[in-house]
Amino acid sequence: MQTRSKLARGVDVKSADKGEVSAVIATLNVRDHDGDVADESTFTEGQEVVISSYNHAAMYGASVPVGKGVIHVSSAEAILEGKLWIDQMEAARDTFTVVKEMGAQQQWSYGYKIQEAEPGTFDGEPVQFLKRVDVFEASPVIRGAGINTRTLSVKGLKDLDPASIERARTMSDYRAAIRPHETAVSLRKWSLRVAEAKLGDRPGIEAMRSMYAWVDPAGDPELKSSYAYPHHDGPGGAASIRACLVGIAKLNGATPSGVGIPDADRRGVYNHLAAHILEADITPSELSDGKGEALKFSDQLLAVLAVEQEMVERSGDVLALRRSKGKTHGAFNALLLEWSLDNQKALRSHLDTPQEDAARELARFIQIQQSLQTQE
Numbered sequence: 001m002q003t004r005s006k007l008a009r010g011v012d013v014k015s016a017d018k019g020e021v022s023a024v025i026a027t028l029n030v031r032d033h034d035g036d037v038a039d040e041s042t043f044t045e046g047q048e049v050v051i052s053s054y055n056h057a058a059m060y061g062a063s064v065p066v067g068k069g070v071i072h073v074s075s076a077e078a079i080l081e082g083k084l085w086i087d088q089m090e091a092a093r094d095t096f097t098v099v100k101e102m103g104a105q106q107q108w109s110y111g112y113k114i115q116e117a118e119p120g121t122f123d124g125e126p127v128q129f130l131k132r133v134d135v136f137e138a139s140p141v142i143r144g145a146g147i148n149t150r151t152l153s154v155k156g157l158k159d160l161d162p163a164s165i166e167r168a169r170t171m172s173d174y175r176a177a178i179r180p181h182e183t184a185v186s187l188r189k190w191s192l193r194v195a196e197a198k199l200g201d202r203p204g205i206e207a208m209r210s211m212y213a214w215v216d217p218a219g220d221p222e223l224k225s226s227y228a229y230p231h232h233d234g235p236g237g238a239a240s241i242r243a244c245l246v247g248i249a250k251l252n253g254a255t256p257s258g259v260g261i262p263d264a265d266r267r268g269v270y271n272h273l274a275a276h277i278l279e280a281d282i283t284p285s286e287l288s289d290g291k292g293e294a295l296k297f298s299d300q301l302l303a304v305l306a307v308e309q310e311m312v313e314r315s316g317d318v319l320a321l322r323r324s325k326g327k328t329h330g331a332f333n334a335l336l337l338e339w340s341l342d343n344q345k346a347l348r349s350h351l352d353t354p355q356e357d358a359a360r361e362l363a364r365f366i367q368i369q370q371s372l373q374t375q376e
Contacts, residue, residue, distance in 0.1 A: 028078065040074070049068070066085060177214055180271055180275040210236050229251075
């Protein structure tokens with residue numbers, strides 16, 4: 001089997017004095033720059049690896065290892081938890097210094113052998129699915145191929161001031177698709193305006209990351225305008241299943257607001273929203289490849305729901321502006337809204353049979369039970 005290396009990027013630095021390193025070496029279920037896709041079954045939980053000095057020096061025989069670590073696997077990432085021998089080796093101290101000083105520009109790589117792989121298609125592109133790999137080494141490097149990978153923490157940085165630590169954290173971990181997280185879920189009615197009002201005028205980064213699924217890598221992470229795909233009932237609030245379902249519909253192109261995030265982030269955003277939906281024992285729609293294939297009826301309904309949700313918010317904004325000028329909706333817009341209501345009445349009539357009334361009653365019961373569980 002041929003020995004290979006997989007590259008990764010980013011850094012988030014925290015202060016301590018132990019020479020410990022925590023780094024994301026692979027983001028799962030995304031197509032990386034090598035055209036490979038890995039998932040949680042690709043890596044072995046608890047696998048031990050050596051840590052090389054810069055650019056795989058130990059793997060290629062240029063030096064001895066400078067540390068040792070263990071790989072842990074989540075549903076979204078493969079993470080290296082390791083320790084550099086900074087109190088015993090000059091090479092380890094030099095490597096550690098480079099990692100901390102590189103800050104947000106730091107990237108990581110891992111050495112591996114492919115044990116099982118197969119070709120396939122992912123998001124409409126040809127890829128190699130890495131079914132199983134043997135990872136035996138990790139190393140900081142100059143240039144990476146991985147998606148949204150990074151050093152999570154470097155302990156041993158007494159000389160790094162708090163402002164630099166926060167800057168490094170902001171430049172790396174608070175970027176792109178936000179990792180899935182455990183939270184309560186809700187099937188109740190959801191309003192974007194109400195949810196965002198709970199953020200207040202000056203929300204912190206953590207508050208906004210607890211409400212959204214994506215943050216613009218080129219944007220300021222302290223500004224609400226940098227975030228997209230809101231789906232929580234306020235900071236730290238329950239995840240709205242309606243908002244998550246609509247979010248995936250937008251991601252699949254139901255509305256213009258769902259277009260524009262990088263292709264590399266689409267899977268990460270989808271995974272975040274889908275994780276909440278699965279918590280409610282509901283199967284989310286698949287992520288579309290953007291080819292415009294015919295939609296299943298349920299996906300078409302979700303696309304309509306996504307448009308309606310935006311229409312409700314936009315109508316409220318327009319009406320508020322017009323009322324400030326002593327006006328209401330214009331005659332033509334009022335007519336269009338009436339037509340929309342007519343369509344809703346026609347759809348409701350499709351539920352007016354004994355069997356469908358029973359299904360609707362069951363759905364109502366499930367929603368009530370879900371709400372009660374959320375309140376407990």
